[in-house]
Amino acid sequence: MEIRMDISIQDGISPDIERKLDALKNTRPLMRAIAEAMEQTMRAHYLSQPPNALGFPSQGFWRKEGADRVIIESFDQTQATVVVDSVAMGHRFFGGRVSAKGAGALSIPVSPEAYATGSASLWSGPELTLIPRQDKPALLVDVSDETAWNIHYVLVKSVVHEPDERAFAPRETVESSVHQVIRDKLDLLLRIDAMA
Amino acid sequence: MNRQTLAEWARPLLDAIAEIERAARDTVGDASMLATVDGLVRGLPDPDWSTLADEMALAMEVAAVREVQAWQSRFSGAIQRRGTASFAAENPGFAGIEDAVKKVADKTPVASALRSDEWKRVPLALRERAQFSSRVESIRLLSDIQSKILARVSHEREMLATGNERYVSRDSFIRDIRQSAIEQGLDTGKGNVLTNIAAPRRIAMIYDMQNAQAAGYARWKLDNDPDALAILPAWRLGESRAKNPRQDWIDRWTAAGSAVGWQGAAREQMVALKTSPIWRVLSRFGTPWPPFDFGSTRELEDVWRDEAERLGLIQPDERIPALAGEDFNAELEASVTGLPPDAIAKLLDAFGNQVEVRGDRIAWRAS
Numbered sequence: 001m002e003i004r005m006d007i008s009i010q011d012g013i014s015p016d017i018e019r020k021l022d023a024l025k026n027t028r029p030l031m032r033a034i035a036e037a038m039e040q041t042m043r044a045h046y047l048s049q050p051p052n053a054l055g056f057p058s059q060g061f062w063r064k065e066g067a068d069r070v071i072i073e074s075f076d077q078t079q080a081t082v083v084v085d086s087v088a089m090g091h092r093f094f095g096g097r098v099s100a101k102g103a104g105a106l107s108i109p110v111s112p113e114a115y116a117t118g119s120a121s122l123w124s125g126p127e128l129t130l131i132p133r134q135d136k137p138a139l140l141v142d143v144s145d146e147t148a149w150n151i152h153y154v155l156v157k158s159v160v161h162e163p164d165e166r167a168f169a170p171r172e173t174v175e176s177s178v179h180q181v182i183r184d185k186l187d188l189l190l191r192i193d194a195m196a
Numbered sequence: 197m198n199r200q201t202l203a204e205w206a207r208p209l210l211d212a213i214a215e216i217e218r219a220a221r222d223t224v225g226d227a228s229m230l231a232t233v234d235g236l237v238r239g240l241p242d243p244d245w246s247t248l249a250d251e252m253a254l255a256m257e258v259a260a261v262r263e264v265q266a267w268q269s270r271f272s273g274a275i276q277r278r279g280t281a282s283f284a285a286e287n288p289g290f291a292g293i294e295d296a297v298k299k300v301a302d303k304t305p306v307a308s309a310l311r312s313d314e315w316k317r318v319p320l321a322l323r324e325r326a327q328f329s330s331r332v333e334s335i336r337l338l339s340d341i342q343s344k345i346l347a348r349v350s351h352e353r354e355m356l357a358t359g360n361e362r363y364v365s366r367d368s369f370i371r372d373i374r375q376s377a378i379e380q381g382l383d384t385g386k387g388n389v390l391t392n393i394a395a396p397r398r399i400a401m402i403y404d405m406q407n408a409q410a411a412g413y414a415r416w417k418l419d420n421d422p423d424a425l426a427i428l429p430a431w432r433l434g435e436s437r438a439k440n441p442r443q444d445w446i447d448r449w450t451a452a453g454s455a456v457g458w459q460g461a462a463r464e465q466m467v468a469l470k471t472s473p474i475w476r477v478l479s480r481f482g483t484p485w486p487p488f489d490f491g492s493t494r495e496l497e498d499v500w501r502d503e504a505e506r507l508g509l510i511q512p513d514e515r516i517p518a519l520a521g522e523d524f525n526a527e528l529e530a531s532v533t534g535l536p537p538d539a540i541a542k543l544l545d546a547f548g549n550q551v552e553v554r555g556d557r558i559a560w561r562a563s
Contacts, residue, residue, distance in 0.1 A: 009277040027277065028423035034279045036428060036498055042281060063437075071293055071411065072418060080279045085293060085411075087351060087363045090283040119367040122396055124388055168283070178279055185427070188502055192426045195513055 005171055009034065012179040017186060024193045027077045030182075033189065035072045035080035037181035038174055042082060043067040045169035056115040065089045066167070084168070093167035097160045105155035107140065114152040128152060205248050208241040295417045296410035297350045303327040304560035305338035306550050312490075318543065320482045322551070325560060329402060332382075332393050340376050344369050345406045370399045401491065408487045415496075416485035419470055425516040430499035430509055431475070433466035437493040445494070452477040462507045467499055469509050471519050484519075 010018055024030060046066030051058050069086040084090070091098075100106045107120030117123050120140055128140040140153035216236045223229040305327040308315075312330040315323060327342040344364050347354050353361035362368065374394055377383060383394035390398050418424065433445065445466070452474045453461050460472030468474045475484040486496050504510045540558065543551055552561045 005281040007279045007281075009279070021277075026423065028421075029427040031277065031279075032421075032424045033427050034277075038279050038281055071414070073293060074418070075424075078277050082279070082281045083293075084281075084283050086283075088365065093283065119371065121371045122367060124396065169281070174279075174281060185500070188500070189427065191512070192501070195426075195515060 005168075005174065007038075007171070007175050007178055009178065009182070012175060013182055017182065020186060020190060021182070024189065026193060026196055028075065029192050030189050031075040031077065031080040033181055033185050034178050035075045035082055037177045038080065038082045039070050039072055041174050041177040042070045042084070042169045045173065046070070049166060052115075054115070056109075056112045059116065059118070061088075065092075089167050091161065092164050095161045095163035097158050099158035100156075105138070105157060106159055107153040107155055108159065109152065110154055111150060111152045120153045120155075123152070125152075130155075201248065201251065205243050205245075208243055212236065212240050293349065293411070293414045295414035297346070299410045299413045300342065300346045300349055300406070303342060304550075305335050305342055306547065306560060307333045307335045307338060308547060308550075309333055310546060314546075316480070316482075318546075319539075319558075322543070322558065322560065323481070324483070329393065331391075334377075334380055334382060337373070337376055337380060337382065337393070341373060341402060341406075344372065345403070345410070348403075348407065349410050366400065366403055369403045370396050373399045373402075405487065405490065409481075409483075409485070412485035412487060413483075416470075419498075420518045422515065422518055425470060425518065427501055428470075428498040429501055429516050430467055430469050430504040430507075431496040432499050433478075433488075434495045434497045438491075442489075442492075448478060449474075460509060462509060465507065467504070467507055467509070469504070469516065471516060 009021070013021075021027070021030065043066075046062045049062040049066075052061075065086045065088040066084065069084055069089065071083055071085050073081040073083045075081070098106065107114075109115040109117065109120075113125055114120070114123070117125070120128070123140075126142045126144050129143045131139040131141050133139065138155040139151050140155065142150040142152060216233055219232050219236060220229065223232060303325055308328060309331055310318070310328075315328065315330065318326075327338050329338065329341070332338060344354070346352075348364040348369070351363065353363055355361055374396060377394035377399075384392040386392050386395075388395045388397045390401065392398055419428070433449070436442070436445075449466050450463075453463060455477050456473040459474070460469035461474040462468060470484075475488075476482055479486075479488040480490070481488070486492070486494070488494070501510065505512055510516065540553060543558065544553070550561055552559060
C-alpha cells in the first residue's frame, strides 16, 4: 500500500507570483521553504489530535509516532519530500490485522497502568495471574486484593484495527500552508536569489 | 475592470432603488404608496451599458489570455515544482532516511567499563563511531542493540525464532534487549534504574537517544547546505516538553555563548546560526545536532532568515557557507589528530585491542 500526497506549487498561486517564481535562478531555497511549511503543518496536525478515547494517561502516540517522526527527507530544484517515518503511524492509517508473531498472544491493556506500560512483557507492577476462560480471551489479573481483582490485560491471538484517516494530515491543510509560505516569503526568496 | 468605473455607471440605478426602498418604508402602506412605488419603478434609469461592456470584455480577454498562458507553461516543458508527503515505511522501496541509517551502520560495538562521564572525555571522533553504553562490557549485547536500532531506522523487518518477521518497535526492543541482558547475567538486580542495563528504563533511554541522535544527524546533514542556510539559517532551542523541565538551560546557553564569544548566537534568545559553534559547546555529547543531553525533550526549531536578520545574526546581503569540510566526518577525522601521547596511552589502556593507532590516526578495530 502506498500513500503519497503530491502538491503542485503552481496550483493555488496567482500567475503573477508564479512568474516571479519562474524567474528564480536557484529554486533550492524555495523548495527548502516549502519543505519547512509541509513539515510544520504535518507536525501541527498530529499535535492537535485529542487524547485517547479511553481517558487513560496519554502514551504520547500522536507526538512520538507522528509529530516526532515527520522528517524532511530531501529537497532539490524541483521537489521537496517530507515523510512520516513511522511504521506504527502507517499501520494506524491503513489499519489491518496484528497477530502475535513472536509470542503466544497479544496483550491488550485495559487498565490505565497497563496502558501506560505497553506490552504485558514490560509490566513491572504487582504480579499478574493468568486467568484462562472457556471460549473467551484469557486475562492477566492482579489478585493481590482478594475483594477486588484488577484486570490489566486481555490476551488475544490477533486484533484488527480499523483505518484511521487522522493518521495523515489532510491534503487541503498542507496545500494551504505551502501556498501561504510562498506568499509570505516571496520577497525574501527573491532577495536571496538576487544575492547569488 | 476598473471598480470606480463600475460604481459610477451603477450609481443612478442604485440611487433610484434606494428611493423606492424609502418610499415603501416611510409611506403608509395603502394604495397611494403602491402607486408611488409603481411610478418610481417605471421611472428607473437605464444606464448605457455599451461602454462598460467594452471595457469588461477587454478585461476578461486579458484574464483569459493570462490563464491560458499559465496553463501552457505548466504543460509545455516548464519546470514542475512540487512538495511530496508520504508515509516512509509503508511505501514500496523505502529504505529509511539514508543519513540516519548510515550513522548507525557505521558504528563499531565497543565494550568498556567506562562510565558516561568518562566516555565524555573520549575524542568525539571515536565516540561518534562507537556503539557503546556506560559500563557495558558485553560485545554481544552492544551488537544486539546496534542491529535492532539499525533495523528500526532502516525499516527492515527482523526475523524471529518462530520464522515470522516483524518491525522493531520500542516495546519489542526493550523486551528483547532486557531478555538478552538477563541471559548474559548482566541484570544487577537493582530494579528499574538507569544503572542497570537490564532495566526497561535504561533500555528505553538507549532506544530513544539513539533514534533521536540518528534523526538529529540526518537533519543536521540536510541543512548543512548553502541554499538551506540561505532561507533558514538559524535554529531556536525550543520549549521543553518534559513534565519537570530542567531549569539550567538558560545558564548553559549563557555559558556556551561566552565560551564561543557569542559567534553567530543571540544573547537574549536561545537562537543561533546553524553553523555557530555554540551548539557543540551546549551539547553534553559535543555534537552540533540534537539531542543535547540525556532525556532532553527540547527540539530545534528552524528560524527564517528575516528573523535571523532582525536578531543581528546575519546581514541582509550575507551568504552563509556550509561548515568547513562540508563533511562532518572529515572534521571528525581531523579532531583525532594531534592528541597528546598520554591521551593516546589512556585510550589504549581503556579499550585494549578494540582500538588501533595508524600513524597519526586512531580508530576502532572492526570486530
